[in-house]
Amino acid sequence: MSQPRPVVAGATYLLTRRALRRHLLFRPDAAMTQLIVYALAVSAKRYGIRVHALCAMSTHLHIVVTDVDGVLPRFLQFFHRLVALGTKAIRAWEGPVWGHEATSAVRLITRAALVEKISYTLANPVGAGLVRRAREWPGAKVLVGELGRGVLRAKRPDVYFDPSNPAWPEDAAIALTLPPSVAEDDADVFRREVGAELGRQEAEARAAMHRKGHRFLGPDRVCMISPDDRAASFEPSRGFNPTFAVGRGHADVRRIASAAVRAFRTAYREALERWRAGLRGAVFPAETWWMRVFHGATVGDAVLVL
Structure with missing residues (x-):
């Protein structure tokens, strides 16, 4: 039995969920990017969720959100269902889409945690050895300059979503907001902090690739891999699913x-x-x-x- 977890209205979280057995079901082609952005925009609007950052990897999704009304489980259930059913239609996939592990929902308590985890979200394709810089990732993502002022927008996908159902508008959009602890007059400073941390994480990832003698796959080849394949890199089973993060230097x-x-x-x-x-x-x-x-x-x- 999993540990009970508090659901706190107004809390900000890093959300992560993985595809079944690390299949590349969310390969960042145009159809999948459209599906993920549309599903996120519709779901966030339905449950009053504020979206701050996003990176849709081929095997998993990272999203940083604030749960304004304390309804995070409802949002996750709805959003993950839309992504799963849309993915099954796009990929002609039989069986489950999501892995058996529960969604990771890490509450971000401090500003340092926000900076580190948003940067981690954006840097994920670099850390995975796929592209040299986060901005090169061809899938659904948020750039540093879009934090707190960008918009995620997508047209209704041609699969699964019934055009006659008013729940599925022809166009869906969600404005990217700043975390509630970051004031508007502090937005530029916050973006610079995230940019600096992102640069640090990207540099570390490139150095690690150089030490191993590996090359980055590149955005074009990323989109050519079969979604039926599975990630081949070693990844240990998640033995610890943290409840919160405080960032470096906040032991107290x-x-x-x-x-x-x-x-x-x-x-x-x-x-x-x-x-x-x-x-x-x-x-x-x-x-x-x-x-x-x-x-x-x-x-x-x-x-x-x-």
Whole structure:
């Protein structure tokens, strides 16, 4: 059984989900890029999700969002379903699209965490040895200069989405916003910080490729690989799925956040034991989602302090 996780209204997350067995189902051709951007725009608008950054890799998706209303599970369910059904139609794919691991949702607590994880999202194609610079990636992505002022826009794909259904507009768009902790008058400074960190991560990735004697695949060849293939590089199984990130140099914040998560899990388990014993008046911690939404459980007023 997975650990209970708080769903916090207004929190910013790095979201990651992988394709089944690392198949290259999301190869960055035009049809797949259109599908991912359209599905994200429709889903984010439906659930009030603010989108900050995106990079759609061939085997997985990275998105940085803020969950304004505390409905992240609903958004993920809806968005991942649209991507899966659209992918099955585009690729003529039988069976599951997504891997069996749960979506990774890492709460970004500090500015340092925002800078590092947004940069990590943008730099992913470089770190994977696919392109030399993030801006060369041919798939769905956000550039540093678009943070807080760009727009993701796509026409309705020709597959799966019924043109007669008003839920699927002909054009879908979502404005890229700054994380709520970044003020508008601080936007340029924030973009420079992300740009500097992105440059550092790109340089590290290029140096690692040079040491190994490897060459970058390049944007043209990336789009020529069969989506039925699987990534061949070694990747260990994910043994640890973090709940939050604080960035480098914030050990004090990490200790506080760890204590808060432990307190949430302890309170949740104690309430769940009472619930299973038939005590329907058991009070769950405020950030409880599943028990509140699907079972009508009572939650407390106190919020998770991070």
